[in-house]
Amino acid sequence: MNAVEIESAISDLALEPFDAAEFPFTFLAAFGNKETALKRLRAGNNNASDVPGGVLLRSNIHIAACEPGTVGDTLKALRVSPATTKAKAKFILATDGQTLEAEELITGETITCDYPDFPNHFGFLLPLAGISTIKEIKDNPIDVRATSRLNKLYVELLNENPDWARAERRADMNHFMARLVFCFFAEDTDIFNGDGLFTKTVEQFSERAGSNTDQVLSEIFRAMNIKLAERATAQPRLPSWANTFPYVNGGLFSGSTEVPRFTRMARTYLVHAGNLNWKKINPDIFGSMIQAVADDEERGALGMHYTSVPNILKVLNPLFLDDLRAQLEAAGDNRAKLLNLRKRMAHIRVFDPACGSGNFLVIAYKQMREIEAEINHRRGEAHNKSEIPLTNFRGIELRDFPAEIARLALIIAEFQCDVLYRGQQDALAEFLPLDAQNWIVCGNALRLDWLSICPPTGTGVKVVADDLFGTPLNQAEIDFENEGGETYICGNPPYVGSNVKPPKDASNEQKERLKKEAESRKADLKLVFEKRTSTFGTLDYVAGWFMKAVDYGKQTKTATALVTTNSICQGQQVPILWPLILAEGYEIAFAHTSFKWKNLASKNAGVTVVIIGLSNQASKRRRLFLAEKEGTLTVKDVENINPYLIPAKNVIVAPRSSPISGLAEMSFGSMPNDGGHLLMSFDDATSAIKQHEVQPKFIRPALGTKEFINGIERRCIWVRQADYEDASANIWLQTRFESVQEKRQSSDRAATKKLGDAPYRFGEVRQTGAEDVMIVAKTSSEQRDYLPVSIFPRGAIVTEAFAFYDAPRWCMALIASRLHLVWVATICGKMKTDYRYSNTLGWNTFPVPLLTEQNKADLTRCAEDILLAREVHFPATIADLYDPETMPDNLRHAHERNDEVLERIYIGRRFKNDTERLEKLFDLYTKMTADTAKATPKKQRGKMA
Structure with missing residues (x-):
């Protein structure tokens, strides 16, 4: 369950008559526990509670419903209960139906409230559903509760008004919801005269059955679009109860006042x-x-879209807010310096070209108002009107409803800041009517001209819209004084890879829609990149925002910071994108290395992201924020940050055809191209030998990544040309050969058809079958601390994996090292969340110092010790052995010894962390590539080579 569903469920529970016997189970159900588990608890089979009336859910909560007036004593009994400790309960909770008390045992934090009010504390209890609590939600649950109520209303209205659910009317529905949000906010903040005016009016003048609710709302909306001086002559005449609402305008209530049926x-x-x-x-x-709420597909994830303020500030602080605060500190109480800073802030534009509902813009606005308020306080001008125009916070959003909400969120933020810093009276005096200018554009950011949306200098208004909440394209020029101002581009563009496959259970309609969206994204990227490079097709969609930001910065003073998946700083995307950015004079001014961009999803799932700050006027001080462990952050001042987000020179690692360090050659496994007829299971192979008299020499172990990691026994047919006639004499083998031949000859490719002439052998053969084999997994989970690599005896055939043939064993020590893992993770990139190996990009580029014979002997011993440590745990698989939670101690010690031996070869000691490892590797790679370039003889001009 998501946060909104949980809030709804416990709110319903609090309204029901209290049933002491049923409360614990209904409570647990509200947090997503399955009915089967609750049945077992009810039956007493799994309920280990030792407190009267108690229910204990292991690793979760110990609850007790108690007699009136005994809540405190019951909570104490739950706290000291041996069962609570044994079951590793995270929370305890006691209630008598009048009072409720709960405690989070790890932190000692508690809540105490009247029973009907406990839904107001649902944020405190969200960890019970595996949802990591975010401070803002925990402290103030109104946002989730409001979302829950509006979602129920939205769904009910669409069910009653199916015509409003159609694409051509969905914008009207969303506009209606924006009007409601404004009314709810306005009636609780005195913007409307009278406490609760809007809700009370609807309650009083609409029928309980809802039959005339649409008419009442329509009249209220109409009133707020008519100036007070014109109401006496308005036709049709306004009802007296609607006439009490103020004139709002700003486009929010202009146009149609039609309301869906209730x-x-x-x-x-x-x-x-x-x-x-x-x-x-x-x-x-x-x-x-x-x-x-307004997106059918996203509605199932309600409440998960919240981006925490600390994460947003990771972008905004180093981009420009830290500098403003430093200027404020430097100004002290100097009135002239404070005034200059205030004037500077009035000219700053914040531009989010993928603004969604305006999170980044709202946070930037609120932070700047806080700084401005401190300036005014120091100058003795606390009640001054803000000089920071709301229209300096520009955005582009593809969908209309988030764009509407972004404008509304900024308007609400402005009012709240005015109340906080200037007082309620001044805030109200200047709030209405709303301004009708447009400053959030609804459109495709990669197809729009950013300079026209956020121009580098102040311009006159091009179009004053009739409707603030329905911006047509190209109507974003606002009158604001901005000569010489700075522009800061920020945001969180969409995370979409270059090759997105539909889910297996997708309908044909979904597949077609996803196909069209993919084609549209490719067309967008083509517009941005086609004149720069022909290889843009493999770039992630977010690359378009970086390139557009670079182009924007050519025309005006600006700096950019975007949140992006870490894939654009890894693997094959780096040599495509980053030379284009660097060639325009841009450098990375600051960066956050990979961390989880978390949300309110169950188990707190989050995509792995980086933050990249770009500037074409970067200072010598570059700031690198290193998220090395969960919850810890190290900040380093460095001379340069390269495209891999390493403090090193701007070296871009390109694939190589041979190892840079003179190491053994690694190749991809042999490819069957057989239609499945040369490969078989272990049982089929056994049957072929015993029942069909196939000679065992023609059946070999077949190893791909999946088989290697999971210990799956697989076999293949392996026949040399000299043995083909002998093998064909066996009917079972001959039938297989014929099937292979038929499959290959049915291909449209001439090369595949040609392979039909040799149906007994793999389509691509990279080994003889007589070598020792060292196998390297093609992909590996990011959870593993080491890359899977092992050695197999002669006769094993490698398929979907990389391999060395008859290579020295010390090569395994290199592959199995932490050094190699961090290099591959950085240079090769990932497939989804798995490490993606590449021989040309990962192994051939891996910089290794010149190894002495003693070094090789030491590393060989390390590799053998790793293999021996694994043998102790036979038949455990690689997947079993390298689970970080259960990795055997002897195996971990063998790897740590291997890391120590190898790292001493590099620098004479262990590296402190992965950042230091990468710094050394990049430094060594830079020297090696420079030496290679010097050693390559140049062709003489004008002569035959």
Whole structure:
């Protein structure tokens, strides 16, 4: 269950009559526990509670419903209970139906509240569903609760008004929801005269059955679009109860005032939403949550779209906020310096070309207002009107509803800041009517001209829109004084790879839609890159935003910081994208290395991202933020950050046809191209030998990555040309050969057809079958601390994996090292979340110092010790042995010894961390490539080579 579903479930529970016997089970169900598990608890089979009335869910919570007035004593009993400790419960909770108390045992944090109010603390309890609690949600759950209410209303209205669910009317539905959000906020913040004016008016003048609710809302909306001086003559005449609402305009209530039909339930949901305290709404949280309400596919993930403020500040602080704060500190109480800083801030533009519901813009605005407020305080001008125009916070968003919410979130943020820094009276005096100018554009960011949307100098208004919340393209030029101002581009563009496959259970409609979206993305990237490179097809979609930002920076003073998947700083994308960026004079001014961009999903799933700050006027001080362990961050000032986010020169590693360090050659395994007729299971091979009299010499072990890692026994037919006639005499083998021949000759490729002449052998043969084999996995889970590599005896045939043939054993020590893992993770990149190996990019580029015979002997011993450590645990598979949670101690010690021996060869000691490892590897690689270039003889001009 997601956060919104949990909030809804426990809110329903709090409204029901308290049933002491049923409460623990209903409570657990509200947090997503399955009915089968609850049945076992009810039956007492799995309930190990030793407290009267208690229910204990292992590794989760110990709950007890108790007699009235005994909540405190019961919670104490739960805390000291041996069963609580033994079951590793994370929470304890006691309630008598009047009071509820709970405690998180690890932190000691507690809550105490009246029983009906416990849903207000649901953020505290979210870890019970495997959802990591975010501070903003924990402290103020209104955002999730509001999202929950609006989602119920939205779904109910679409069910009652199917015509509003069609594509051509969905924008009207979303616009209606934006109007409601404004009304809920306005009635709780005195923007409307009278506490709860909007909700009370709907309750009083609409029928309980909901039959005329649409008419009541329509009249309220119409009133807010008519100036007070014009209301007496308005036709049709406004009802007196609608006339009490202020004139709002700003485009929010202009145009059609049509409202969808309401049912009794829809009216109830509307009233419940209105009864929340919207004064506490947090626009930077709420906006990103509510945008999912309007998306059929995203609605299943409601509440998971929240991007935490600390993560956003990882982008904004080093981009420009840290500099503003430093200027503020340097100014002290100097009035002139403070004034200059305030003027500078008034000219700063923040531009998010993938703004969604405006998270980055809202946070940037609020942070700048905080700095401005401190300036005003030091100058004795605390009640001054803000000089930071809202229209300096520009954005582009592809979908219309998030773009509407982004504008609304900024408007709410402005009002809240005015209340906080200037007082309620001043804030209200200047809030209405809303401004009708457009500054968030709805459109495709990779197809729009960013300079026209966020121009480098102040311009006059090109078009003043009638509708603030329905921006047509190319209507973003706003009148603001900005000569000489700075522009900061920031945001979190979409994470889409170059080759996105539909899920296996996708319908034909979904597949067609995904195909069209992929084609559209390719067309977008073509517009950005086709004049620069022909190889842009393998780039991730986010690369387009980086290139557009670079182009924008050619025309005006700017700096950029974007959140992106780490794939554009790894593997084959680096030599495609980064030479283009560096060639334009841009450098990486700061960067955050890989970390999880978390959300409110169960188990806190998150994509692995990096943050890259670009500038064409970067200072000599480059800041590298290293997220080395969960929750720890190291900041280093470095001379340069290269495209791999390593403090080293701007070296780009390209694939090589042979090892740079003079090591053994590695090749990919042999490819059957057989239609499955040369490969077989262990049982089929056994049957072929015993029942079909196939000679054992024609059946060999077949090893691909999957077989190697998971210990799967697989076999293949392996026949030399000299033995073909002998093998063909066996009917079973001959039948297989004929099937291979038929499959190959049915191919459209001439080369494959030709292979039909030799149906007894693999399509691509890279070994004789008489060599010792060292196998290297093609992919490996990022959870493993070492790359899977092993040695197999003569006769094994390698298929879907990389291999050495008759290579020295010390090569295994190199592959199995931490040094090689971090090199491959950086240079080769990943497939989804797995390490993706490449012989040309990972092995052939791997820089190794010149090894002495003693070095080789020491490394050989290390490799053998690793193999012996594995043997102790036979028949455990590589997957079993290299699970980081259960890796045997003797095997880990063997690897650590291997790392120590190898790293001493490099620098005479162990490396401190992976960053230091990569610094050394890049330094060595740079020297080796320079030496290789010097050693390559140049052809003489004008003569035959």
